[in-house]
Amino acid sequence: EVQLVESGGDLVQPGGSLRLACAASGFTFSNYAMSWVRQAPGKGLQWVSTISGSGSTTYYADSVKGRFTISRDKSTNTLYLQMNSLRTEDTAFYFCARDRSRTTVVQGYWGQGTLVAVSS
């Protein structure tokens, strides 16, 4: 069974940094691209970033480019999101997600989310 468990969400001041983690299990981690998707409280879904299975290719939404870095560790089956220069508008639940399959690049499996609150 595919399981994705996020952690690392917290209250942080504007301009601060935070690193989110997503522990993956139940599948061969390096075979699948992984993504972060966020949702501000009461708002819609926003794609944030995606990393290929090998980790060699990354993609970012314009709103986070240059501030956030996605990475993965195949030795621990963990996905990360390093968030720097945080802004109040980054406040959201952050979900990690796995591609549905190796050929279907939509988010087919999701974690339960972790809350990042950016406030002074």
Next chain:
Amino acid sequence: DIQMTQSPSTLSASVGDRVTITCRASQGINYWLAWYQQKPGKAPKLLIYKASILDTGVPSRFSGSGSETEFTLTISSLQPDDFATYYCQQYNTLWTFGQGTKVEIK
């Protein structure tokens, strides 16, 4: 950037109703369109990908159609478990979600 626009934003319906949600892309995306269902406090659930292919285990009352810039999600007979928010997502160029359509009880 490709923008996705859903309509309506909110839909009031009764159990047994046929429900249709529309999603429009700002430019052609072939059939690279997915639909998700989200219930309050839960993660989204993939329903449909490649515009019309139901994900594993998704009831057949859900269907998707369309191509290029106009797409629809149809629920043929609304069930109590279907009251939720639905999002479309393009994956032709990176990924973009629509703003969501809340299906509420009439």
